[in-house]
Amino acid sequence: MRFKFLLAIFLSSSLAVSAQHTDSLFLRKIYDEALVNGKPYQNLEYLCKKIGPRLSGSANAQKAVDWTKKLMEHYGFDRVFLQEVMVPHWVRGEKEQAKIIAGNQQISVPVVALGGSVATAKNGLTAEVIEVQGLQELKTLGEQAVKGKIVFYNRPFDPRFIETGAAYSTASDQRFRGPAEAAKYGAVGVIVRSMTEIIDDYPHTGATSYEEGGNKIPAAAISTKGANQLSALLKQKGAVQFYFKQNCQTLPDVLSYNVVGELKGTENPNEFITVGGHLDSWDLAEGAHDDGTGVMQSVEVLRIFKAIGYRPKHSIRAVMFMNEENGHKGGTKYAELAQKNNEKHIAAIESDEGGFTPRGFSFNAIQPQLLQKINKNWKSLLEPYEVDRFINGGAGTDIEPLKATVPAVILIGFRPDSQRYFDLHHSAKDVFENVNKRELELGAASMASLIYLIDQHGLSF
Amino acid sequence: MRFKFLLAIFLSSSLAVSAQHTDSLFLRKIYDEALVNGKPYQNLEYLCKKIGPRLSGSANAQKAVDWTKKLMEHYGFDRVFLQEVMVPHWVRGEKEQAKIIAGNQQISVPVVALGGSVATAKNGLTAEVIEVQGLQELKTLGEQAVKGKIVFYNRPFDPRFIETGAAYSTASDQRFRGPAEAAKYGAVGVIVRSMTEIIDDYPHTGATSYEEGGNKIPAAAISTKGANQLSALLKQKGAVQFYFKQNCQTLPDVLSYNVVGELKGTENPNEFITVGGHLDSWDLAEGAHDDGTGVMQSVEVLRIFKAIGYRPKHSIRAVMFMNEENGHKGGTKYAELAQKNNEKHIAAIESDEGGFTPRGFSFNAIQPQLLQKINKNWKSLLEPYEVDRFINGGAGTDIEPLKATVPAVILIGFRPDSQRYFDLHHSAKDVFENVNKRELELGAASMASLIYLIDQHGLSF
Missing domain, CATH: 3.40.630.10 (Zn peptidases)
Structure with a gap:
């Protein structure tokens, strides 16, 4: 009995080894x-x-x-x-235009409409900018601070994640839900820092989503260099305006x-x-x-x-x-x-x-x-x-x-x-x-x- | 005794866990x-x-x-x-020049002198090309086939290696020892396929080594596209000449x-x-x-x-x-x-x-x-x-x-x-x-x- 049992183990493990060998080849x-x-x-x-x-x-x-x-x-x-x-x-339509307006300074920055966004008015949208680090800060600031403004979501990727997908996951709510949430507090437009860690002049698009029955406000992604510039000017000047123009539409x-x-x-x-x-x-x-x-x-x-x-x-x-x-x-x-x-x-x-x-x-x-x-x-x-x-x-x-x-x-x-x-x-x-x-x-x-x-x-x- | 022994195991494994935790942090x-x-x-x-x-x-x-x-x-x-x-x-000196001469056709190809190589004569070197897949084939062909010619080492990287360093290791003897070996059989120059799997126009240099007291013949690397072209023409025409000019030197x-x-x-x-x-x-x-x-x-x-x-x-x-x-x-x-x-x-x-x-x-x-x-x-x-x-x-x-x-x-x-x-x-x-x-x-x-x-x-x- 014992011998048969051992033989069975031996045979089954031999078969396993041989299957492994076949698989390996x-x-x-x-x-x-x-x-x-x-x-x-x-x-x-x-x-x-x-x-x-x-x-x-x-x-x-x-x-x-x-x-x-x-x-x-x-x-x-x-x-x-x-x-x-x-x-x-x-469809995106014509190439987007955007600039930071800080006093007499006007600085062109690269933006792209977010996928699914509505257009701005034909001659663009200009408003004062309010920078937030995310949806929670938006909620804390509330309608009083946000109404009539362009909300600028600027929380960067956290570089400490080893897997970059994790950094994306924890930042992308700003893009996907940011415009719909900002609209609830009376914002007129949204600019989102591009979903990337690299600092350069390329804006990154991606889908945004409006709420059923909610106000649809135009939303664009700004390059990380542009976002850093806008944030620095906000710190420096206190109040900064932003202009952008896009004529995307959903057919x-x-x-x-x-x-x-x-x-x-x-x-x-x-x-x-x-x-x-x-x-x-x-x-x-x-x-x-x-x-x-x-x-x-x-x-x-x-x-x-x-x-x-x-x-x-x-x-x-x-x-x-x-x-x-x-x-x-x-x-x-x-x-x-x-x-x-x-x-x-x-x-x-x-x-x-x-x-x-x-x-x-x-x-x-x-x-x-x-x-x-x-x-x-x-x-x-x-x-x-x-x-x-x-x-x-x-x-x-x-x-x-x-x-x-x-x-x-x-x-x-x-x-x-x-x-x-x-x-x-x-x-x-x-x-x-x-x-x-x-x-x-x-x-x-x-x-x-x-x-x-x-x-x-x-x-x- | 048993208890103490267990306690010792417990303590030492706790210490190990705690050290792991400290290291991890x-x-x-x-x-x-x-x-x-x-x-x-x-x-x-x-x-x-x-x-x-x-x-x-x-x-x-x-x-x-x-x-x-x-x-x-x-x-x-x-x-x-x-x-x-x-x-x-x-030092490399002036940029190298090279062409394939096949009948009336003259095709410029990118080459770079191998590090340590001697120069060609001032007006360059022209000779018939013999293609080999490596040092073994060179040896088999021997002096009769090689003498007076430019040896063209053209064994490519083996793409089946997962680690590319292994492909480099098994190909690079052509570059490092190829010129010294070819000189022994009376070759007048050496062209080596660049040490890369990618097919493009960039030649890759690298060290070659002559033997003490051996004949020093000029040696250059040719881009992989150039190597493929040269090899195709050799197959097509039978006899092809190669010209190259380099004025590198050792100071x-x-x-x-x-x-x-x-x-x-x-x-x-x-x-x-x-x-x-x-x-x-x-x-x-x-x-x-x-x-x-x-x-x-x-x-x-x-x-x-x-x-x-x-x-x-x-x-x-x-x-x-x-x-x-x-x-x-x-x-x-x-x-x-x-x-x-x-x-x-x-x-x-x-x-x-x-x-x-x-x-x-x-x-x-x-x-x-x-x-x-x-x-x-x-x-x-x-x-x-x-x-x-x-x-x-x-x-x-x-x-x-x-x-x-x-x-x-x-x-x-x-x-x-x-x-x-x-x-x-x-x-x-x-x-x-x-x-x-x-x-x-x-x-x-x-x-x-x-x-x-x-x-x-x-x-x-």
Whole structure:
């Protein structure tokens, strides 16, 4: 009995070792294909340079839909299809103008309208500025101090966070909720310090949101250099006026699409592992890191599997979500359709933190025991590629709605190095030239590796 | 007895937990200082933009010596001093010219003389080209095939390596030994494919070495695009000629210096922990990542300790080594003086792989058990900063000689992310603009953290 028991342990551990060895060899195959024959860099170049900015509802967004569909058809994926989705259509209009007016001094500063903002009057808006460090200070100051003024939200990124996403998270309420809150106290406009730590002349846009029935006041982001200048003048002069002019507007919703490519599962074709990014981008640049890298890596995952002849057990989907930036309509639609079509989703991975060197993956709200098991089983396999940091954390805006419609799904965020992302994010600097070929390829290979492991072994252990 | 024994275990583990807690708080203090008040970025800007390229023996190298000495004096380190060292003085002269001559076609291509190379004749060198993939193929072909020709070493980086340093290591024999070997078979010149994976128009220089008494033939690096073009034409046409002209020369040796800053140890002032990088650089750019970042991070380590009021037990030195690129004279001198002055060196850390996001440290040739202990004791402390990858591996060219003169020293290499380094390394692209402020600061903080732990707990466990 005892001997049989020991033999069983020996055999099962031998099998485990041999499975590990098979997996290890297979991961090496994935990386070799990605690093030797990788295509995401040239595909990204096309998306950035031949198509360019692709804000939801724009002609360029439609071009990106058509082209990525063709690309995946060209790669011969088993199925390539579109999912219809109505998206908001906000347009910036003419380039914005802004200046600080301090006594006789007039200083031009770079601003960009926040996504979703209303325009100023045709000849612009001029008012006295009140600087606040955030929503709490606004509330404390109240209507008496704020009424008739332009509220200037100037709380910077906290540099002490190691992960820059955390600095973004704790600063971005100023942009997203700041204008709606300021309007409640009678403010006539809002200027928000750009959501970045870097000090330069590039303003960073991003979505803001008004309240249903609330007053809609124009809102713009100012470059960090401009914000420092404005703040210094306020300290120096006491009272300073600000002028800005923007003629952005929201047009009627437009029919657009998620683009989906699929490799059919050989054993469980109605069970899915999804990998995706968002195809739309802000209008100021090429949406290279946000999120051209994510969509091109997702396509690459499927291309790698086909190239090395891997036939997955489960169906694997690359999803180019539409409208992450200003509405999340594509992600919501994907989740709705998953429920409607009774699709079982095992896992969904999103790459939307840039195409930098991969560090690991964050698993959204999973049990500590499961995370421990993932670490125990897979950490050593991914260690040679330095992408073995598995943590609990956020996953991605586009895949989040899936949790509500397919509760069993495990949501996973791809975690690249975060240091450079917010230097570029939502600004005119988010261009192809700032993407590194190898970093992009390593990210695709790491996602393909994790998907292979999930496809082979599941996530229930 | 049993009770006492348990109590002892309890007390000692409590003490361990409490020491861990103290260390953890202290590391947070180091990072806060680095990220909030960090100075390496502005110091690097000065070194790159106000001084610039600083090849050994040049006037700029001397300016860099004078300025870093003043900088450390300004920070009020306990002792700042120079170590005299004679260094080679090679100069490039006029910009090189080169073209591929294929029948009637003449195609200009970018080349740079290799460091240490001799000049061509005044009107240049023209000869038929023979392409080889490395030293082995050269040997196989032999004198009959090689004599009178220009040998073109064209083995590219192997993209399958995850760490790019490994690709460099396996390709760079072509540059370092290629010209001396080719001369043995009667070659009249050498062209080497630039040591990078990226395909562009920038040639990358680097040291080559002739053999004592061997024939010295002129040698240059060609950009990767130029190399691909030359190789394609060779395949297409069979016979192709190459022309290049360079008038570099080696002048008499020059007196130069290592620059050393020191915080005096409170308990063991004659026991040292050294952190350093090299102050010299190649002449084509600003030596930003190679190795301005390393020297400015080393100064920053001491500045952080002073700023947060840390009085180390052992003496901590920031060393700006001279002449890493083409002679290693500074590192050799430092090791000689350590022996002569009977200094006990506990550990030496070098940062010479760029100022990118830190990943960990490599410990040179240490016992596996010691590496295990380092991991067991310190990994969790550095994990929040994502710089907890401790491996066995190379340390750094400047600190290597110390092992021979002070055998007890532990040599440690700072390991930043490696993906972008060889895109820039030794080329005109190695400029300040390609350095990221936060990445640089995180590197300095990670080195300060490791030095703090070594200073507090030693490396003997």
